[in-house]
Amino acid sequence: MNPLSSLAACQKLLSSRADGFAELASEALARAVALERGEQPIHAFLSLRDTAPCVGPEPSPGASWRAGGCLAGVPIAVKDNICTTDFPTTCGSRMLQGYVSPYSATAVRRLEAAGAWILGKTNLDEFGMGSSTEHSAYGPTRNPADRSRVPGGSSGGSAAAVAAGAVPAALGSSTGGSVRQPAALCGIVGLKPTYGRVSRYGLVAFASSLDHIGVLARSVRDAATVLEAIAGFDRRDATSQRRDPPRADRVSAAELAGRSIGIPGEYFGDELDDGVRAVMERTLGLLSRCGARITPVSLPSTELALACYYVIAPAEASSNLARYDGVRFGRRAPGVATLRELYGRSRGEGFGDEVKRRIVLGTHVLSAPRYEAFYVRALQLRRRVGDDIRRVLGEVDAIFAPTTPSPAFPLGSRCAAPTDMYRADLYTVAANLAGIPALSVPIGDVDGLPVGGQLMCGAWEEEKMCSIGAAIERLVGYDPPRARGVG
Numbered sequence: 430m431n432p433l434s435s436l437a438a439c440q441k442l443l444s445s446r447a448d449g450f451a452e453l454a455s456e457a458l459a460r461a462v463a464l465e466r467g468e469q470p471i472h473a474f475l476s477l478r479d480t481a482p483c484v485g486p487e488p489s490p491g492a493s494w495r496a497g498g499c500l501a502g503v504p505i506a507v508k509d510n511i512c513t514t515d516f517p518t519t520c521g522s523r524m525l526q527g528y529v530s531p532y533s534a535t536a537v538r539r540l541e542a543a544g545a546w547i548l549g550k551t552n553l554d555e556f557g558m559g560s561s562t563e564h565s566a567y568g569p570t571r572n573p574a575d576r577s578r579v580p581g582g583s584s585g586g587s588a589a590a591v592a593a594g595a596v597p598a599a600l601g602s603s604t605g606g607s608v609r610q611p612a613a614l615c616g617i618v619g620l621k622p623t624y625g626r627v628s629r630y631g632l633v634a635f636a637s638s639l640d641h642i643g644v645l646a647r648s649v650r651d652a653a654t655v656l657e658a659i660a661g662f663d664r665r666d667a668t669s670q671r672r673d674p675p676r677a678d679r680v681s682a683a684e685l686a687g688r689s690i691g692i693p694g695e696y697f698g699d700e701l702d703d704g705v706r707a708v709m710e711r712t713l714g715l716l717s718r719c720g721a722r723i724t725p726v727s728l729p730s731t732e733l734a735l736a737c738y739y740v741i742a743p744a745e746a747s748s749n750l751a752r753y754d755g756v757r758f759g760r761r762a763p764g765v766a767t768l769r770e771l772y773g774r775s776r777g778e779g780f781g782d783e784v785k786r787r788i789v790l791g792t793h794v795l796s797a798p799r800y801e802a803f804y805v806r807a808l809q810l811r812r813r814v815g816d817d818i819r820r821v822l823g824e825v826d827a828i829f830a831p832t833t834p835s836p837a838f839p840l841g842s843r844c845a846a847p848t849d850m851y852r853a854d855l856y857t858v859a860a861n862l863a864g865i866p867a868l869s870v871p872i873g874d875v876d877g878l879p880v881g882g883q884l885m886c887g888a889w890e891e892e893k894m895c896s897i898g899a900a901i902e903r904l905v906g907y908d909p910p911r912a913r914g915v916g
């Protein structure tokens with residue numbers, strides 16, 4: 430059995446041997462390196478520790494492992510838009526090639542305080558902009574379930590690393606779905622917490638009012654354990670809230686009998702793939718057979734949510750990315766003669782096409798003649814999306830729907846028309862716009878391609894959401910990585 434397949438498996442190895450930590454670390458490293466090899470590499474990582482630490486009375490220099498802590502000795506991967514002092518933080522962009530942050534993100538520091546060992550940094554769509562991890566300046570990540578297909582995005586490297594069994598858990602970030610969506614496409618669990626639950630300090634900003642740090646893991650319980658370690662107030666993030674972290678020991682595969690589960694009709698429209706629909710219907714059958722009350726609900730703003738997201742996110746991105754000018758931040762183009770050329774060439778050469786598209790779009794919707802018609806209108810819609818969800822969540826315990834309209838798509842198939850790519854976020858953006866927690870759990874597959882079911886609960890209800898998620902996980906009994914023999 431792969432000792433990296435769960436936190437419990439890691440802990441078993443760690444406690445069974447004096448040199449368990451060194452063994453676990455080198456196993457993780459060997460598996461991570463293997464993902465970078467071969468004709469069609471998975472390419473989950475952008476940087477890795479160069480050596481596994483040796484174990485002694487004191488961990489070797491550079492090792493973050495300390496005795497004790499709920500993640501003591503556990504290798505964890507971190508998306509490469511989350512700052513770390515031990516590795517570069519490139520955001521998948523040429524703009525930040527080789528950049529090493531002078532500080533680590535609060536979430537990373539908390540992982541390390543809980544004893545975790547950061548194995549490496551994972552690939553992503555440039556600055557988190559994308560749904561497939563094909564928009565990385567360092568090449569695409571492939572889906573471990575089928576290497577001709579995308580792992581989803583933008584946290585595709587983190588999802589692939591977990592699904593392929595190199596680490597039991599990884600940090601990702603979600604602005605519109607980048608934790609749940611790749612989790613669904615790779616057949617693992619993706620947890621996006623309530624906005625303000627996990628500090629964004631050290632998460633490189635894409636769209637600040639929508640950005641969240643989230644967790645990818647192989648089980649709901651493991652995701653909840655990592656969330657507990659990284660959650661909590663941080664005075665360095667002005668939007669961080671004073672709430673106790675949700676407790677993983679309160680997550681139990683709760684009784685589903687009597688729970689009311691709202692099923693939004695809008696998530697089952699024409700764009701839903703037939704295979705995904707069939708897997709969802711089978712899951713709903715299982716839920717109602719064990720006594721859950723399946724209640725049809727309506728979220729009329731679903732279609733508008735995507736349009737609203739693709740105005741607000743680029744608007745904020747255009748402002749956040751203005752700092753990469755080759756002077757204060759970012760790579761400076763060599764051999765420039767004028768200031769104008771310095772800005773133009775540094776940004777022109779540093780950013781990829783998708784990032785440029787967002788900057789142009791964002792600048793457009795914020796420009797004086799367009800501001801009211803696009804940006805202000807999108808803010809009003811955002812309010813409506815949140816109101817719709819809160820109204821429904823006043824009537825049911827959780828909303829349950831597909832995470833994505835389709836399973837993993839072939840590499841390259843949605844690169845020609847950007848709006849095809851954007852539609853992969855149809856079902857995930859609402860939870861980001863509303864700031865509520867959401868969770869994707871693997872519920873089956875379509876011809877071997879994993880399918881995720883998504884739960885959404887009210888703000889700060891992660892414990893309840895994870896308990897329902899754990900119950901669904903147990904009910905469905907589906908473990909795609911194991912089903913594929915990844916271990």
Ligand code: GLN
Binds near residue numbers: 606
């Ligand atoms: N796919 C969405 C986008 O391209 C969401 C990305 C994210 O959550 N970081 O903006």
